[in-house]
Structure formats: structure tokens, C-alpha cells
Amino acid sequence: MPSAVSSATLWGLRAPSWKKLSMATVGVVAVVVPLVSSDYRTFQFTLALVYAIAILGLNILTGYNGQFSLGHGAFYAVGAYTVAIMMARWSVPYYLTLPVAGLVCLVIGFLFGLPALRLEGLYLAVATLGLAIAVPQILKYGRLERWTGGVQGIVILKPESPFGLPLSQDQWLYFFTLAVTVAVFIAVRNLLRSRSGRAIVAIRDHHVAAQAMGINTALVKSLTFAVSACCTGIAGALGATVVQFVAPDSFNIFLSISFLVGMVVGGLASISGAVYGGLFLQFVPNVAEQISKAAPWAVYGLFLIGFMYFMPGGISGALGRVWEGINRRWGSKDLHRASIATGPSTRVRDE
Amino acid sequence: MDLLIQQLVAGLATGGIYASLALSLVMIYQATGLINFAQGEMAMFSTYIAWTLVNAGMPYWPAFFLTVGCSFVGGILIERLVIRPVENAPMLSIVIVFIGLLVVFNSVAGWIWTHTIKPFPSPFPDQPLELIAGTAVPMHAVGVVVVTLAVMALLYFFFRFTPLGLAMRAAAQNPVSSRLVGIRVGRMLALGWGLAASVGAVAGMMVAPIVFLDPGMMSGILLYGFAGALLGGIGNPGGAVLGGFMVGVMENLVGTYVPFVGNELKLTVALVIIVLVVLVRPAGLFGKVSVTRV
Amino acid sequence: MTDALFEVRSLHASYGSTEVLFGLDFTLDHGGITGILGANGAGKTTTLRSLCGMVKTRGQIRFDGRRIDGMATEDIVRLGVAHVPDGRGTFTGLSVEENLRLGAYTRKYRQGVARDLAEVYDHFPPLANRRKQQAGTLSGGEQQMLALGRALMLKPRAMLLDEPSFGLAPLIVEEMFRIVGLINKEQGVSLLLVEQNASLALDLADRAYVLETGRVVLSGPAQQIKGDAKVRRSYLGY
Numbered sequence: 001m002p003s004a005v006s007s008a009t010l011w012g013l014r015a016p017s018w019k020k021l022s023m024a025t026v027g028v029v030a031v032v033v034p035l036v037s038s039d040y041r042t043f044q045f046t047l048a049l050v051y052a053i054a055i056l057g058l059n060i061l062t063g064y065n066g067q068f069s070l071g072h073g074a075f076y077a078v079g080a081y082t083v084a085i086m087m088a089r090w091s092v093p094y095y096l097t098l099p100v101a102g103l104v105c106l107v108i109g110f111l112f113g114l115p116a117l118r119l120e121g122l123y124l125a126v127a128t129l130g131l132a133i134a135v136p137q138i139l140k141y142g143r144l145e146r147w148t149g150g151v152q153g154i155v156i157l158k159p160e161s162p163f164g165l166p167l168s169q170d171q172w173l174y175f176f177t178l179a180v181t182v183a184v185f186i187a188v189r190n191l192l193r194s195r196s197g198r199a200i201v202a203i204r205d206h207h208v209a210a211q212a213m214g215i216n217t218a219l220v221k222s223l224t225f226a227v228s229a230c231c232t233g234i235a236g237a238l239g240a241t242v243v244q245f246v247a248p249d250s251f252n253i254f255l256s257i258s259f260l261v262g263m264v265v266g267g268l269a270s271i272s273g274a275v276y277g278g279l280f281l282q283f284v285p286n287v288a289e290q291i292s293k294a295a296p297w298a299v300y301g302l303f304l305i306g307f308m309y310f311m312p313g314g315i316s317g318a319l320g321r322v323w324e325g326i327n328r329r330w331g332s333k334d335l336h337r338a339s340i341a342t343g344p345s346t347r348v349r350d351e
Numbered sequence: 352m353d354l355l356i357q358q359l360v361a362g363l364a365t366g367g368i369y370a371s372l373a374l375s376l377v378m379i380y381q382a383t384g385l386i387n388f389a390q391g392e393m394a395m396f397s398t399y400i401a402w403t404l405v406n407a408g409m410p411y412w413p414a415f416f417l418t419v420g421c422s423f424v425g426g427i428l429i430e431r432l433v434i435r436p437v438e439n440a441p442m443l444s445i446v447i448v449f450i451g452l453l454v455v456f457n458s459v460a461g462w463i464w465t466h467t468i469k470p471f472p473s474p475f476p477d478q479p480l481e482l483i484a485g486t487a488v489p490m491h492a493v494g495v496v497v498v499t500l501a502v503m504a505l506l507y508f509f510f511r512f513t514p515l516g517l518a519m520r521a522a523a524q525n526p527v528s529s530r531l532v533g534i535r536v537g538r539m540l541a542l543g544w545g546l547a548a549s550v551g552a553v554a555g556m557m558v559a560p561i562v563f564l565d566p567g568m569m570s571g572i573l574l575y576g577f578a579g580a581l582l583g584g585i586g587n588p589g590g591a592v593l594g595g596f597m598v599g600v601m602e603n604l605v606g607t608y609v610p611f612v613g614n615e616l617k618l619t620v621a622l623v624i625i626v627l628v629v630l631v632r633p634a635g636l637f638g639k640v641s642v643t644r645v
Numbered sequence: 646m647t648d649a650l651f652e653v654r655s656l657h658a659s660y661g662s663t664e665v666l667f668g669l670d671f672t673l674d675h676g677g678i679t680g681i682l683g684a685n686g687a688g689k690t691t692t693l694r695s696l697c698g699m700v701k702t703r704g705q706i707r708f709d710g711r712r713i714d715g716m717a718t719e720d721i722v723r724l725g726v727a728h729v730p731d732g733r734g735t736f737t738g739l740s741v742e743e744n745l746r747l748g749a750y751t752r753k754y755r756q757g758v759a760r761d762l763a764e765v766y767d768h769f770p771p772l773a774n775r776r777k778q779q780a781g782t783l784s785g786g787e788q789q790m791l792a793l794g795r796a797l798m799l800k801p802r803a804m805l806l807d808e809p810s811f812g813l814a815p816l817i818v819e820e821m822f823r824i825v826g827l828i829n830k831e832q833g834v835s836l837l838l839v840e841q842n843a844s845l846a847l848d849l850a851d852r853a854y855v856l857e858t859g860r861v862v863l864s865g866p867a868q869q870i871k872g873d874a875k876v877r878r879s880y881l882g883y
Binding site: 514517518520521524525527528529530531532533534535536 | 697699717718719722723727728730734735736737738739743746747748750751795799
Binding site for chain 1: 385386388436437440442443444445450451452453455456457458459461570571573577578581611616617619625626630633
């Protein structure tokens with residue numbers, strides 16, 4: 001029953017206050033977690049954040065811009081190896097490696113974005129899948145072994161907490177990652193809300209119309225690739241620091257597929273979805289593994305298929321619908337954000 | 352000269368396998384406009400079924416044909432149960448479902464049969480075959496080429512000269528008009544999937560003796576299959592077959608004669624082929640260039 | 646009304662949420678020729694599509710006394726309904742002969758096929774000269790002949806023709822209509838003919854219906870409509 005009053009309340013609080021309250025709660029939880037959990041648990045949460053950043057990167061390209069990438073593991077690998085090489089070979093401190101990794105991936109992403117302009121839909125999917133399959137072989141290549149460490153990879157030393165803070169290494173790494181995560185998420189959110197963000201989505205929804213509106217689609221698409229790669233590259237850099245180890249076989253096609261799973265489960269074209277996806281990727285396999293060693297991937301596969309059938313908007317989409325339902329019940333006008341749809345509904349076929 | 356002939360024959364053999372996979376991919380693409388990313392894993396799964404039969408004591412050729420039959424049925428079931436419900440969904444959703452299938456097949460195979468590498472028998476005798484100029488090539492390589500060409504010939508005959516084959520071609524080209532002549536388009540799609548799965552099974556069983564059987568066996572080969580299909584023209588079955596053979600030969604020759612590639616970067620060669628083809632001539636060498644109306 | 650091969654009552658049709666036909670009633674008699682006329686957008690093509698189950702419909706469609714609304718296109722075709730769509734609908738990637746053979750796909754008894762093929766080539770000599778040629782390379786007139794030929798290979802009881810004269814030279818159209826009339830007389834194939842070219846249609850048909858924005862605004866014997874100049878001017882524009 002819609003309320004006649006223009007902004008109704010739920011238990012005495014208006015809707016915007018609810019948003020602020022839930023964000024504050026999340027913030028408090030995020031800060032408290034490492035202080036009350038074991039080192040190992042903290043480590044797991046750190047990785048979840050890392051995956052969240054990686055998934056966000058993928059989502060920018062595929063969810064918001066409509067360019068399929070089945071090979072984002074490659075950018076993760078570039079970020080990871082950049083950090084590993086700089087720290088192990090050139091003794092660069094970890095906090096300096098991060099921006100460098102980001103920059104490297106930005107450039108590489110842009111360079112990938114250029115040929116990708118000519119590849120539509122399925123062709124791009126095939127090419128990026130090919131990239132994902134080829135990456136481990138490239139990393140193992142004999143001539144690059146001097147830098148990449150070949151099959152054995154590179155081991156990195158774990159950073160100490162700075163300024164003598166009373167934090168364990170895992171706790172420090174967690175807060176460091178958390179800070180980077182927040183920074184990246186805010187930056188991406190601002191990007192997507194800006195004019196550029198609207199251009200990005202416009203290209204996904206109707207390429208030709210976007211061109212007709214005067215958007216330089218080639219430039220925007222390449223830049224989107226760059227930003228997306230940068231994001232996932234930063235995640236890779238953080239990941240390498242946290243895990244303290246890079247080796248070619250960790251960056252195979254299944255890494256790229258993991259990110260895809262995280263994006264689908266969390267929700268396409270959703271920023272908060274990346275967080276759900278990251279948590280999913282980190283914790284669900286552990287649970288599944290207790291059933292059977294092969295279970296995690298079978299679960300991934302079934303989730304991929306199942307979500308497309310039953311929950312194409314992912315977790316964030318489902319939560320969004322729940323929130324809308326609450327809204328309708330208790331009526332409020334201020335919660336109408338521009339909703340970014342989950343993608344074009346017509347299939348383009350080669351006739 | 353010896354080396355060249357050996358590499359050529361080896362290239363043709365692996366090319367035959369790539370051609371088979373490329374053909375499966377093209378068959379499904381022609382009928383549905385979709386790329387079956389799970390084609391490799393399906394082929395791998397079929398090969399494991401064959402391995403189980405042979406291990407249980409069944410002689411090779413009965414196991415071979417039984418596996419092909421099972422794969423045929425399996426392909427039909429997958430089309431009906433997994434693909435049909437989402438066939439009108441956005442492209443990204445469909446791609447994701449295919450990846451999901453890939454993952455499920457891969458993990459279930461690993462679960463049932465473990466990741467230990469297993470040898471797979473070859474139906475061809477072990478002695479090398481003497482060719483011209485006294486060079487010897489493995490019998491298996493020759494056998495693979497013969498089997499591949501036989502399968503291609505059978506399929507060609509089926510599609511060109513039988514009413515059912517004609518109906519399947521019609522359904523792939525123009526579903527609306529096909530209905531107007533009474534063709535049950537859904538059934539044709541399912542049949543197409545069944546055939547593609549069977550061809551994939553043959554490819555898997557032919558390659559397993561060379562690379563040994565394990566769940567990751569086909570992912571690289573899938574990439575070569577893509578390269579072959581794209582090189583030959585994704586809308587053109589004959590072209591895809593030729594493309595597959597070409598990729599096989601190219602892979603071997605580049606790997607042998609181009610120093611910095613060696614054996615280690617062969618997959619990268621495939622990737623480079625894919626990217627080059629799609630950039631320079633997306634229709635492939637033998638495909639028709641199509642114009643999309645806005 | 647046991648004489649009717651097609652009997653349509655209160656046919657409503659829609660594309661998605663847009664309704665296009667608003668309660669049509671018409672019949673096609675056994676061995677008869679019915680014309681459906683009207684301007685562009687009147688709903689003529691939609692009418693034929695409705696009979697073939699290609700559009701979402703409400704209302705009753707009977708073929709030989711049996712309800713076929715809601716049936717799948719493939720099944721309606723198997724009852725003996727051949728639809729020659731606007732745009733010809735030929736399989737452009739297949740050869741002329743393959744197109745014709747496809748017309749015979751649903752026939753249970755294969756003996757007659759070769760003979761019928763010969764008969765089609767008889768009716769349309771240009772097709773005989775181009776048996777192996779790819780259908781997409783044929784001229785407009787030849788493609789129309791091919792589409793007709795394919796429909797004939799079905800050995801249908803009813804043929805639905807959607808604007809067969811469209812884009813064709815007058816001589817070819819004349820010849821085509823002559824053949825179509827012949828088939829109707831000799832083989833008793835009932836025809837439902839949609840045409841923008843009303844005068845041609847009225848010459849061939851025995852009954853006609855005029856559609857305007859999804860409704861029947863005029864119906865009656867073709868000769869009568871043709872003879873009434875006032876009606877012709879206001880509904881058919883000539």
C-alpha cells in the first residue's frame with residue numbers, strides 16, 4: 001500500500017539514513033575483522049578484497065562496457081609478476097611497486113584495447129580465452145626465465161608493518177589492502193557516475209547510437225580496457241604481495257574463469273557486486289573442498305549456469321530487488337537512482 | 352628433408368585433430384550463431400568414457416564406436432537441457448553458460464578419473480611407416496589423418512546427399528523458411544549438437560595416445576581448433592577443416608624452424624594466428640565477408 | 646459451412662504487446678481462390694502468418710474443420726498448408742534443386758517426388774536451366790518461381806501467397822498468375838492470395854476481403870468488388 005506521505009520511514013529512519021547506517025556498519029566490521037580473527041582468517045579476508053578489486057576491473061570492461069573478457073587473469077598475472085620482479089630482483093619496496101604495476105597494466109590494457117576494437121562479441125571472447133590459455137606458457141618461456149623465474153616462479157618477502165605499529169604482518173597487509181580497495185572503489189564509482197561513465201554504458205547498450213551521439217567509441221573502449229586492466233593489475237600486485245609467491249601455473253585459464261564466476265555471482269554491472277564476488281571466491285571453495293576435492297570447480301560451473309538461469313543479476317541484483325520491495329512497501333521517493341541495466345537484451349547474430 | 356617430411360606428417364596429424372574440433376565448432380556456430388566453448392572438455396570427457404570401456408576389457412573399435420554413440424546422445428541432451436532454455440538470453444549470459452559447462456565437465460572428469468595422467472591405446476600398430484625417400488613416420492600419425500579424412504568424407508556425404516542432411520543445412524541457414532517446409536528446427540539443432548559431440552569424441556580419442564589422457568588435455572587443442580576455424584572461416588565447414596590442417600602444419604613448422612619459438616611458445620603461435628586473422632580478415636581465408644546492417 | 650477449407654473467426658493477432666488484427670472473419674472454400682487486399686500496413690501479411698502459427702493469436706482458425714490456432718508452424722505445414730512468404734523465403738545458400746527438394750521434405754511417400762520435380766521444371770523452364778545454381782544468385786522473378794515451385798512440391802491442399810507480384814515485371818507476373826490459376830483448376834489447390842495489386846488479384850480470385858488497419862471493411866465476390874467503381878476508388882485507390 002503506497003504511503004501518501006512523500007518520504008516514509010522504516011522504524012523511524014528515512015531511507016538515506018538506512019544507506020548510511022548500513023555503510024557505516026560495513027565499515028566498522030571491515031576494520032574490526034582483523035583485530036578479532038586469527039592471522040590465517042585475516043589473510044583470507046585480505047585475499048577476498050584482492051579478488052574484489054580484480055572482479056571490479058573485469059566488471060568495468062564486461063559488465064559496464066559490454067566487451068567480453070575471458071582472459072582477465074592475464075592482467076592479474078602482469079600485475080603480480082611486475083611486483084615480484086621489482087621486489088625480488090630490484091629490491092623495490094612493496095608500496096612503490098603498486099603504482100608501477102598499475103601503470104604497466106594501464107598501458108598494456110590500452111594496447112590490448114586497440115586491436116580489441118575490431119573484435120566484436122564472440123570474437124573478442126575467443127581471443128581473450130586464447131590469451132588466458134597461452135599465458136602460463138609465455139610465463140614459463142625459457143628466454144624470459146631470468147626475470148620470471150620460469151616454472152618455479154618467484155618468492156617474495158612479506159612486508160613488515162611500518163612505523164612499529166602493533167600489528168602483525170597479516171593485519172598490516174589487510175589494512176593496506178583495505179585502504180587500496182576503498183580508494184579504487186571510490187575512484188571507479190566516481191568514474192562510472194561521470195560523463196565518461198555514461199559514455200561507457202551507452203556504448204554497451206547501443207554501439208551505433210553512441211557513435212551517432214558523438215561519443216568517440218574507439219577511444220572510450222580502449223581507455224575502458226586500460227582502466228579495467230589497471231584495476232585487475234593492481235589486484236594482482238596486491239595478491240602477489242599477500243601470497244608472497246608467483247608461479248606460472250597459478251595464472252592459467254581457471255584464474256580468468258574464477259573472476260568471471262565472481263562477477264556473475266556478485267552481479268554484472270554492479271560495484272558492490274564485486275565485494276560479494278570476492279567473498280564468494282575466497283570462502284565458497286574452502287567449504288566445497290570439504291565435500292570433495294573436485295567440488296569447488298564443479299560448484300563454480302553449476303553456479304555459473306544456475307545464476308544465468310535463476311539470478312542473472314547476481315547477488316547484488318537480488319538484494320537490489322529486495323531493497324526495492326521494501327521501498328515499495330514503505331514508499332519513498334528519494335531512492336530512485338539511475339539504475340544501470342544488466343546488459344542489452346538482443347543478440348547480435350552474423351547473418 | 353627428412354625432418355621436413357616428418358614435421359609435415361606430424362603437422363597433418365595434429366592438424367587433423369584441430370580440423371575435427373574446428374568442424375565441431377563451426378557446425379554449432381552455423382546452426383545457432385554460438386561458439387561452444389565447452390567443445391574441448393566434452394571431447395575430453397568422451398575420451399575418458401572410451402578409456403573406461405577399454406580398461407574394462409572391451410576391444411578398441413567397439414569401445415570407439417560405443418563412445419561415439421554415447422557422445423552423440425550426450426550432445427543432444429546438453430542442447431535440450433542446458434542450452435535450449437537460454438537460447439534467447441543476452442550473448443554474455445550464453446557465453447557464461449558455456450564456460451560453466453566447460454568447468455563442470457572438467458571438474459567432474461577430474462573427480463571421477465583423478466588427475467593422474469593415463470595412457471590411451473592407439474588402434475594403429477606401433478611400427479613406423481616407411482614413406483618416400485626412406486623417411487619413417489609414426490603409423491599413428493598416418494592413422495589419424497586417415498580417420499580424420501574418413502570422418503570428414505562421411506559428414507560431407509551426409510550433409511550433401513541425404514534429405515536429413517539437407518534439412519539440417521536448411522535449418523541452420525534459415526530457420527523461418529525451414530519451418531515453412533515442415534522442418535522441426537529444434538530437432539535439427541539437437542542433432543547438430545549430437546554430431547558435433549561425436550566428432551569431438553573422435554578428435555579426443557585420436558589425440559589421447561599422443562598427449563596422454565588427463566583433464567587438461569583439450570584446452571590447448573581447443574585454442575588450436577579456434578585458430579583453425581577462424582583461419583578457414585567460421586561460417587564455412589570445408590574452410591574450417593582446411594584451416595585446422597593448416598594450423599597443425601604451421602604450428603609444427605614454426606616450432607621446428609623458427610628459433611625463438613621452439614616447442615615452448617606453440618600456444619602463443621595459435622593465439623597470434625587468431626588475433627591476426629580476426630584483425631586482418633575476420634571472414635577467414637575461405638569465408639564470405641558479411642556486412643551487418645545497422 | 647462445410648465447404649470451407651479455412652475458416653477464421655474473430656482473429657486477433659499481435660506482435661509483442663502491439664495488437665495488429667482486430668477480429669477478422671473470413672473463409673477460403675475448397676478449391677476456391679480468395680483474395681486479401683488492402684494498403685500497406687493493413688495487416689495482410691500478418692493474416693497469412695497467423696494462419697501458419699507464426700504470430701501470437703486469439704480467436705479461431707479452422708483448417709478442414711480442425712482447430713489449428715496455437716499449433717506450431719511445422720505441424721500446420723504437415724497438414725498441407727504451403728506458405729509462400731513475402732520476400733520469397735528461399736534458401737539463398739542452397740541450390741535451386743535443393744530448395745525444391747526441401748519442399749517435399751514432409752512427404753511420406755517418396756515415389757512421386759521425382760515426377761513432381763519434373764513437373765515444376767515444366768511449369769518454370771528458367772528453373773530447369775539453373776538446377777545447380779545457388780538460389781541467392783537468381784533474379785527476382787526466378788526466385789518467386791522457385792518459391793512457388795517449392796510450395797508446389799509440398800503437394801499442398803492450400804497455398805498462401807504473400808504479394809507474389811511484388812517487384813516483378815508485368816509479363817512475369819502475368820505468366821505467374823496464369824500458372825497459379827492453372828494449378829488451382831487442375832489440381833484443386835485452394836489459394837489465399839494477399840496482394841497490393843488489387844486488380845490482378847480480383848481477376849484471379851472468386852472472393853475477396855479488403856483489410857484496413859487490421860479489420861475487414863469490405864467483402865464479397867471478386868467480380869462484384871471489381872465492378873463497383875465507387876468501392877474500388879475508395880478502398881482500393883483505382
